[in-house]
Amino acid sequence: MKIGIVCYPTFGGSGVVATELGMALAKKGHEIHFITYSQPVRLNPLTGNIYYHEVQVSDYPLFDYTPYELVLTSKLVDVAKYEGLDLVHAHYAIPHASAAYMAKQILASEGIHLPFITTLHGTDITLVGRDASFAPVITFAINQSDAVTAVSEDLRKDTLTHFKVNREIEVIPNFISLERYGKSDFNALRKIHAPNGERILMHISNFRPVKRVEDVVKIFAQVRKHMPAKLILVGDGPERNRIEALCRTLGTCHDTKFLGKIKSTETVLGIADLFLLPSKTESFGLAALEAMTSGVPVISTNTGGLPEVNVDGVTGFLSDVGDVKSMANNAMKILESEETHRVFKQNALNQAHKFDINRILPQYEHLYDEVMATASV
Secondary structure: OEEEEEOOOOOOHHHHHHHHHHHHHHHOOOEEEEEEOOOOOOOOOOOOOEEEEEOOOOOOOOOOOOOHHHHHHHHHHHHHHHHOOOEEEEEOHHHHHHHHHHHHHHHHOOOOOOOEEEEEOOHHHHOHHHOOOOHHHHHHHHHHOOEEEEOOHHHHHHHHHHOOOOOOOEEOOOOEOHHHOOOOOOHHHHHHHOOOOOEEEEEEEOOOHHHOHHHHHHHHHHHHOOOOEEEEEEEOOOOHHHHHHHHHHHOOHHHEEEEEOOOOHHHOHHHOOEEEEOOOOOOOOHHHHHHHHOOOOEEEEOOOOHHHOOOEOOOEEEEOOOOHHHHHHHHHHHHOOHHHHHHHHHHHHHHHHOOEHHHHHHHHHHHHHHHHHHHOO
8 A cells, every 4th residue: 555644754742653653554565655844753764665755845935934735735746646645644633634635636636536544643633723723724624534533532532522523533542662662771871870879750852831841840859859869851842941940949950961852762761760741731642651661650640641541550640730749759659669660660561562553553554444445435
């Protein structure tokens, strides 16, 4: 099958999942065409059956804002015609699903039928979609899709609550490639960051306000009062300066390290004893799943799809948004006892196996087959 994948090429969860999905499909013999404005950060272009088509955006004096959606539409039409795509998988509702719809209509006028599937990842619904200026387009794009999936049951319900959707939304959760994890010996790296055997707490995100990274620092400050500990922050973003200022105020800078953006998180997660994810909302919580795949228990909020990933009292603990005291206390419950920590680590790894790509990939392949069968009728 020849599949076009449209996604954001960044470090965000939707781009990571789309890229990993495409590479896994390619390994199974499908021909995968990535269509986006830059090469996805997780993409290995040397993998067989992988093709990359850059959407080149030019600046014209006529436009105050470059019409990316129109350029993307034209590129989709071009790739579909000359590469013979069977279907398009659009990750994120706008502009990807709306561009796929326009491309489908253009191709139909030339006698070419190109079905498209839309996967909803979260902020396209919970943030962008609730903006009145985007809601009609998102609603239309969802309803015109040949199939729609959401990465969690919570996101599916949220979409049905806030949009007038007249079609079924299938839940296919985010996934992890287990074979990428557990291959490295982290002892040497751990000694660099925790030379005296300190506990290592870690957080990975794009440092946007929704991630509440300041809560991470506050949780760490409380834990550090009770045991030797280090905090490692992976990523970067608009909240970076505020976080650094808070570290200085709380006096934790000496035990806090900013590693910046890391392409492959499995290269660092293995040194962590605990992962912190106090987000205001997470439609799934891919960062938490990546931590659990490394055998790292998770302290998170109980919002969105996180309870579907992080099982309270089993793989970690859940707390209300902003309840720093509860999260700090739960962190210490796990870290104070070696035996308790060991049990939570094993439970986290066991839970992660439920989201292995080898379990999730067949669900997407089955959906593709259904869409293609319907398209041929």
